[in-house]
Amino acid sequence: MNKKINLGKKHFSSETIKRLSLYLRNSKRLKSQGVDVISSDKLTELLNVTPEQFRKDLSCFGGFGKRGVGYNVERLIDEIESILGVNQQWDIVLVGTGKLGSALLGFEGFSQFNIKIKYAFDSDESKVGKSRGGVKIDSIKNMKRIIKSENIKIALISTPPDVAQEVASKLVDSGIKSILNFAPRILNLPEDVLVSNVDMASELESLIFFAKQK
Amino acid sequence: MNKKINLGKKHFSSETIKRLSLYLRNSKRLKSQGVDVISSDKLTELLNVTPEQFRKDLSCFGGFGKRGVGYNVERLIDEIESILGVNQQWDIVLVGTGKLGSALLGFEGFSQFNIKIKYAFDSDESKVGKSRGGVKIDSIKNMKRIIKSENIKIALISTPPDVAQEVASKLVDSGIKSILNFAPRILNLPEDVLVSNVDMASELESLIFFAKQK
Numbered sequence: 001m002n003k004k005i006n007l008g009k010k011h012f013s014s015e016t017i018k019r020l021s022l023y024l025r026n027s028k029r030l031k032s033q034g035v036d037v038i039s040s041d042k043l044t045e046l047l048n049v050t051p052e053q054f055r056k057d058l059s060c061f062g063g064f065g066k067r068g069v070g071y072n073v074e075r076l077i078d079e080i081e082s083i084l085g086v087n088q089q090w091d092i093v094l095v096g097t098g099k100l101g102s103a104l105l106g107f108e109g110f111s112q113f114n115i116k117i118k119y120a121f122d123s124d125e126s127k128v129g130k131s132r133g134g135v136k137i138d139s140i141k142n143m144k145r146i147i148k149s150e151n152i153k154i155a156l157i158s159t160p161p162d163v164a165q166e167v168a169s170k171l172v173d174s175g176i177k178s179i180l181n182f183a184p185r186i187l188n189l190p191e192d193v194l195v196s197n198v199d200m201a202s203e204l205e206s207l208i209f210f211a212k213q214k
Numbered sequence: 215m216n217k218k219i220n221l222g223k224k225h226f227s228s229e230t231i232k233r234l235s236l237y238l239r240n241s242k243r244l245k246s247q248g249v250d251v252i253s254s255d256k257l258t259e260l261l262n263v264t265p266e267q268f269r270k271d272l273s274c275f276g277g278f279g280k281r282g283v284g285y286n287v288e289r290l291i292d293e294i295e296s297i298l299g300v301n302q303q304w305d306i307v308l309v310g311t312g313k314l315g316s317a318l319l320g321f322e323g324f325s326q327f328n329i330k331i332k333y334a335f336d337s338d339e340s341k342v343g344k345s346r347g348g349v350k351i352d353s354i355k356n357m358k359r360i361i362k363s364e365n366i367k368i369a370l371i372s373t374p375p376d377v378a379q380e381v382a383s384k385l386v387d388s389g390i391k392s393i394l395n396f397a398p399r400i401l402n403l404p405e406d407v408l409v410s411n412v413d414m415a416s417e418l419e420s421l422i423f424f425a426k427q428k
Contacts, residue, residue, distance in 0.1 A: 026375075048400040209297070210392045211368045
C-alpha cells in the first residue's frame with residue numbers, strides 16, 4: 001500500500017480523485033437507504049471532508065449541484081461515475097501468475113468497478129495455456145502485441161520484484177497508462193504514467209516501526 | 215491503499231522506513247541465494263535506489279557497514295529487523311469482523327512479520343464469543359480496557375465507514391499508536407498517530423480515472 005502517484009501536469013490532484021471515490025461510495029450508501037436528495041453538509045459529514053471542499057471538488061468537473069436545493073443522489077452517482085470512468089467496462093491485464101497473481105485473478109471485487117482482467121501473462125511457459133479464475137494464461141512474449149491490438153490502458157503487476165521494473169517498462173512501451181504494482185520494488189517510469197504501489201509488507205513494517213518508538 | 219502518514223516531529227520519513235523494508239526483503243532474498251557479503255551497489259541495483267541513498271538511510275540509524283568491504287548479509291538483516299522492530303512479536307487488535315475483517319483474521323501473512331491479531335472486537339453482540347481464524351470475537355465494550363491492560367499499540371480497522379472515526383478515536387484514547395485503516399473513510403487523528411489507509415476501491419477508481427484521460 002506504499003503509494004507513489006505521478007499525475008504529470010494534470011490540474012486535479014490524486015487526492016481529489018480519492019475524495020470523489022469517497023463521495024461516490026457515500027452517495028451509493030445513501031441511495032440504498034432510500035435517500036433521494038442530499039445537502040453537501042449531509043453528504044460530507046461522515047467523510048471528514050468540509051462541504052466547501054466537496055463543492056470545490058465538483059466544481060473542477062463542472063459542478064452540478066444547486067445551492068440551497070441539494071443534490072439529487074442518483075444524478076450525483078451518475079456524474080461521479082462518469083467523471084471517474086467507472087460507468088464503462090475496463091479490460092485490464094495482469095502480469096505474474098504466482099501466488100498473489102492467482103489470488104488477484106480469483107478476486108471478485110473487480111467487477112463492481114466494471115474492471116475485468118482480460119489477459120494474464122507469465123514468463124513461465126509451463127503455465128501458459130492454463131486457467132486461473134477463468135482467465136487463460138498467455139505467454140509474456142505475446143504481451144506487447146495483445147495490449148496494443150486491444151488498446152488496453154491498465155495493468156496489475158504481481159511478478160517477483162527482480163523483474164518488476166523490466167515488466168513495467170514493457171507495459172508502458174505497449175501503451176499502458178495506469179499500473180497497480182504489487183511487487184515490492186520501486187518503479188521508475190515516465191511522469192505521465194500513474195503508478196500505485198501496494199506493498200502490505202512495508203506497510204506493516206512501518207506500523208511496527210512507528211509503534212516501537214512509543 | 216490510499217495513503218496518509220503523519221509522522222509528527224520524527225526526523226526520519228515514512229519513505230525511509232519503506233526503503234528499509236525493501237532493503238530487508240532484498241537482503242533476505244540474497245541470503246536465501248547463499249550470498250554472505252554484499253556491496254551497497256549490488257544490494258540496491260534491483261531497488262531503483264542509489265547506493266548513496268542506502269548508505270544515508272543506514273547512517274540515520276548508526277550505519278553499520280564498512281566502506282570498501284561490503285555488508286555482511288546476515289548482520290544487515292538482523293540490524294534492519296531490529297531497527298524496524300520486526301524481530302519481536304507484536305500483538306495487535308482488529309476492530310470490525312465483517313467480510314473484510316474475517317478475511318484479515320484468516321490471513322496467514324501476518325506471522326512472517328511476527329504480528330499476531332490477539333483480539334478482535336465487534337459491536338454486534340450476536341458475534342461476541344464466536345471465533346474467526348482462531349481469534350475469539352470480543353465485545354467492543356471491553357476494547358479500551360483490554361488494549362490498556364495488554365499495552366497494545368497497533369490496530370487494524372475494518373469497520374463500516376460510518377463508525378470508523380469513532381472507533382479510531384477510541385483506539386487512540388486506549389493507547390494505540392499505529393493504525394492500518396481498511397474503512398473507506400478519512401480519519402482525523404492526533405499528529406503522533408501513524409495512520410495508513412488501505413482503500414482498494416479508491417485505488418482502482420484512480421487508476422481508471424487516469425487511464426480515461428488518455
